[in-house]
Amino acid sequence: MRKFLIKQWLKEKQFFWEARTRIFAWYVGLTAVLVGVSIPIFTELAMIQVDRRVKEDLLEEIEVFEEFKRRKDTQEGLAIIFDYFLESKIPADKTFLIATINGQFYRSSPLSLPQAISQDSPLIKKLAQTRKPIRGKNLIIDSQFGDILYTAEPIAIDGQVRGVLIVANIPEGERREIFATILVVIKVLLVAFILAVIGAWRITGRVLKPIRTLIQTANAITETETDLSQRIPLRGHGEMAELAKTFNNMMNRLETEFHNQRRFLNDVSHELRTPITIVRGHLELLDYNDPQDIAETIPLVLDELDRMGRFVEDLLLLAKAQTKDFLILESVDLRELTSQMYFKMRGLGKRKWKLDQQAEGTVILDRQRIIQAMMNLAHNAVKYTKITDVIALGSCIYQDQVLFWIRDTGIGIPSQDQERIFERFTRSSNNQYISKGTGLGLSIVSAIVKGHNGRIELFSQLGTGSFFTILLPIQRDPAVNIDDRC
Numbered sequence: 001m002r003k004f005l006i007k008q009w010l011k012e013k014q015f016f017w018e019a020r021t022r023i024f025a026w027y028v029g030l031t032a033v034l035v036g037v038s039i040p041i042f043t044e045l046a047m048i049q050v051d052r053r054v055k056e057d058l059l060e061e062i063e064v065f066e067e068f069k070r071r072k073d074t075q076e077g078l079a080i081i082f083d084y085f086l087e088s089k090i091p092a093d094k095t096f097l098i099a100t101i102n103g104q105f106y107r108s109s110p111l112s113l114p115q116a117i118s119q120d121s122p123l124i125k126k127l128a129q130t131r132k133p134i135r136g137k138n139l140i141i142d143s144q145f146g147d148i149l150y151t152a153e154p155i156a157i158d159g160q161v162r163g164v165l166i167v168a169n170i171p172e173g174e175r176r177e178i179f180a181t182i183l184v185v186i187k188v189l190l191v192a193f194i195l196a197v198i199g200a201w202r203i204t205g206r207v208l209k210p211i212r213t214l215i216q217t218a219n220a221i222t223e224t225e226t227d228l229s230q231r232i233p234l235r236g237h238g239e240m241a242e243l244a245k246t247f248n249n250m251m252n253r254l255e256t257e258f259h260n261q262r263r264f265l266n267d268v269s270h271e272l273r274t275p276i277t278i279v280r281g282h283l284e285l286l287d288y289n290d291p292q293d294i295a296e297t298i299p300l301v302l303d304e305l306d307r308m309g310r311f312v313e314d315l316l317l318l319a320k321a322q323t324k325d326f327l328i329l330e331s332v333d334l335r336e337l338t339s340q341m342y343f344k345m346r347g348l349g350k351r352k353w354k355l356d357q358q359a360e361g362t363v364i365l366d367r368q369r370i371i372q373a374m375m376n377l378a379h380n381a382v383k384y385t386k387i388t389d390v391i392a393l394g395s396c397i398y399q400d401q402v403l404f405w406i407r408d409t410g411i412g413i414p415s416q417d418q419e420r421i422f423e424r425f426t427r428s429s430n431n432q433y434i435s436k437g438t439g440l441g442l443s444i445v446s447a448i449v450k451g452h453n454g455r456i457e458l459f460s461q462l463g464t465g466s467f468f469t470i471l472l473p474i475q476r477d478p479a480v481n482i483d484d485r486c
């Protein structure tokens with residue numbers, strides 16, 4: 001039962017698929033392979049080293065003998081030289097010096113020899129006959145002492161080979177020492193490996209903690225659906241901190257968008273509720289038998305329905321402004337466009353209309369949308385001026401921009417409202433008793449201008465008037481020359 005529950009828990013936690021488990025498994029695997037491979041390699045290299053050193057020692061013994069021989073009078077004969085040498089020389093531990101003369105064992109130091117290289121052994125008999133030096137990896141196995149390495153050097157006197165000096169060594173002792181050292185190394189490596197494994201588990205846990213927090217936060221947001229206020233605590237630097245920062249920024253944007261959307265829906269429903277209430281109220285009170293009442297109510301109801309229709313159209317336009325095919329660009333003659341707009345605007349109301357300036361040249365823009373934006377501005381200008389006020393329109397080209405403006409001598413806009421009136425459903429405090437617009441006009445202007453990658457500038461003062469300028473980057477029509485004057 002316990003086993004089953006543990007299995008179930010591992011499955012639920014997706015233990016085996018967690019990044020931490022996988023990174024950890026890779027780390028442990030790689031470290032284990034490295035340690036596992038390095039120990040035999042290390043052992044083998046150490047053994048090679050021991051053998052090489054033993055062989056060097058053997059050759060050194062021969063060199064010492066040659067040196068000794070050179071200093072002796074060779075007339076004395078080889079037997080005397082061997083005697084002097086073997087008596088004066090104490091061989092190193094586990095080293096044997098064996099002298100043969102005329103193919104026969106002569107003497108050795110120390111006197112007792114292992115079985116495999118004893119005076120009657122086939123090896124010594126064979127080596128006693130050699131006329132050539134025997135070096136390299138020469139090995140014989142003794143039943144008691146194991147491996148024995150040897151070297152045989154023929155000794156010549158007056159150009160004649162008279163005897164052989166055999167040097168042998170049992171490397172077992174040194175090998176055992178090396179094994180003991182390797183055992184210590186293995187123990188140390190094992191402890192280091194266990195410590196590294198524990199460290200790796202903790203470090204991977206700590207490194208991946210922001211990801212877990214990220215998942216938990218994302219899950220918490222998904223569960224609560226509407227609470228977008230949760231954030232990941234920022235700690236340290238590097239990719240993880242960057243990831244947390246990016247996630248938090250994304251959440252900030254989502255939260256703002258979510259609030260905007262909610263406010264937008266509230267505003268839309270509020271704006272639609274008013275005309276619906278008016279229409280409903282009038283229809284409920286309508287006396288169907290009274291033709292005069294019908295004649296008075298119908299235009300009123302139609303007017304409210306018109307207003308609703310316009311409102312829905314404005315909303316659709318703003319929604320469309322987010323799409324790619326919002327603009328239909330064409331080559332437009334600025335002088336002709338300005339004249340056309342001026343003509344249209346004059347129909348909006350009786351004011352002192354003026355045409356300040358007309359740009360010369362042809363540029364590429366969406367003619368209908370620009371007219372729509374300018375008509376919105378003109379509409380506002382009419383709304384917030386009296387019959388005696390001036391409203392002027394103008395256009396010009398300045399450097400790489402085309403400018404369109406509408407200025408009026410109306411009520412003006414308080415400076416604290418000048419930025420926010422471009423937001424949807426936002427209206428300034430200046431018009432409380434003047435108009436009952438929806439507050440979408442300037443956001444439409446703003447969307448159209450943004451679609452052209454342009455910007456709007458506003459200069460306004462309460463009681464003096466307002467000056468709206470649209471500045472659009474020019475997409476020059478290459479076929480036509482532009483007159484740069486403003």
Ligand SMILES: Nc1ncnc2c1ncn2[C@@H]1O[C@H](COP(=O)(O)OP(=O)(O)OP(=O)(O)O)[C@@H](O)[C@H]1O
Pocket residue numbers: 380381384408410411412413421426427428429430431435436437438439440441442443466
């Ligand atoms: N020329 C202007 N003079 C004074 N105030 C202005 C002028 N143009 C805009 N405003 C202020 O900016 C606010 C926002 O204008 P916007 O055109 O977006 O909305 P609206 O005119 O109130 O309604 P809508 O245009 O949607 O019918 C207006 O309510 C008004 O307070």
Ligand SMILES: [Mg+2]
Pocket residue numbers: 376379380437440441442
């Ligand atoms: Mg308006």
